[in-house]
Amino acid sequence: MTAQLEQKAEGARVTGRQPRSSKQNGRKDHRGTERRFATWWWFTPALLALVLIHYAPSAIGAFFAFTNWKGLGKWQFVGWDNFAAIAEGGPTTTALINTFIIGISFVVLTNVLGLLLALGLNRTVKSRNVIRTLIFAPVVLSSLATSYIWKFIFEQDGPLNEFLASIGLESLQRTWLGDPSTVLPAIIIVMVWQNVGLVMVMYLAGLATVSPELEEAASLDGASLWQRFNYVVLPAIMPSVVIAMTLMLINGLRVFDQIQALTGGGPYGASETLAVTIYKETFVMGRFGFGAALALVMSVIIIILTVAQRLLLRTNSKG
């Protein structure tokens, strides 16, 4: 994307000499013609924000990951101890595994269902605009608030168990969020419900770029539905695929709201993810150093998986 932005910037550059205006904003302009519009002073608030909210805190956070800092008072270097503790097993390992499970199932489910919905709603269906709006609605709502609706649905005497009873499946009834074997799928359902509308809209935007003539031509040449999708539709929506998968992967790995609302990480840590553990360790237990180490691990995992996914998609789309 940088390359693209830079290219545009280059393209917009004015060549040739322009009359120099003498006094603007009380400052004399001694430089060349390119400096006539805007001044670097205008960038200082942004620079301050970049340094104070992004660079300095990231550097300091990475630094304290190697200490036993408690947020107050003295601290000592502990080397790689925090990271060793994370790798040692126990609750953090569960959180790590849960984060992977949730992240990956979330990417797959939102994209498959989002694409199916988009394909279904693309063209001809009369109620497509209404359905699109309705399915998009959860996207604009607070994921914390919507999670509480689902918490109620999953309750012991909630609608889901009631529904199972009404169709004679009492044997399937359970406390969905209190059972370690069902808590993760339940959380994933809530996350997918909240986000599938966004993915659908991104795919609809991609599908709008597919030329109907090309599809029609392929169909006349005897291409099957699958061939039409694979050779005509998929190449056209590949940019949407890349964006949607990247975004959902990052969001899935960072999940916090839904878990905090639905289970708080329970039962017995069975649904803890990295973000939830970081919150607890840092802001509930006050172990800032350990929390920072966990946060660093989480950031690195996100970066590695995002890059890996991009590379995978690139080779696939070429092949």
Add this chain to the structure above:
Amino acid sequence: MFRYTKKTLFREALLILVAFIFLLPFYFLINLALKNGSDALTTSAMQLVTNPTLDAFGQAIQGGRQATLMDGMLNSIIITAGSVLVLVAVGSISAYTLSRRTGKLSKAALGLILVTMVLPAQAAIIPIYVGMRNVGLVGTHAGTIIMYAGALLPISIFLYMGFTNGIARDYEEAAQIDGASRFTVFRKIIFPLLSPATGTVAIFTGLIVWNDFFTGLIFLNGSDAVTLPVVIYNFVGESVSEWNVIFAAIIISMIPIMAFFLFAQKQFIQGFTGGVKS
């Protein structure tokens, strides 16, 4: 080829069914919030409310030990409006500067902005919290606005640059020949031209700030400046299994954003997907 056939009818029916199931949670939400306390406990959640009442809404508005829903609403409005204002002002002028200053410095600044996307944001929030605590900004509107505006500024600059790069210089040159200062050129000519981008930035960042729970929980919980999600979170903790009251509170918290969404759904969807894509 794309005519309405029997197959399409089947597809349409299937999609309507899917949408129906998809919206069931909202049915439970509204239905239960309209029930009174005893009905909420004794009748089935699927059963339509027989004697709708607004009792639960009254309780929800009065409830909240530390901060009421209305406090939360007001705080959310102040913090969201403040953050969006800063993001629009700083984002637009920074993007404009970067598109008009095309030297090495500009490339360096762009790189600086790009790299923020891979910085360990989760690790950064801890030092920001400690730093703000030391200068007394934790638990204040101003501190939270600074935090949000700073965090979302790179995205806002990118969104604006998609537009500033495409603006021809003719207007600016003409205005400058007429004696307008650089800032007047920006304020009177560039900024109005950027209004589509301003819409995208406002909707995209505004939604993120309005719905954000994590930052509010850390920076604001326990203070007077708590935002709506934090109020809801505490509210649920205080009203154990009074689901009709909890749901009433949730509905109240959703009203502003839902109203916006239904009035301007096209802009919302475009703004949000536009923001996501950058």
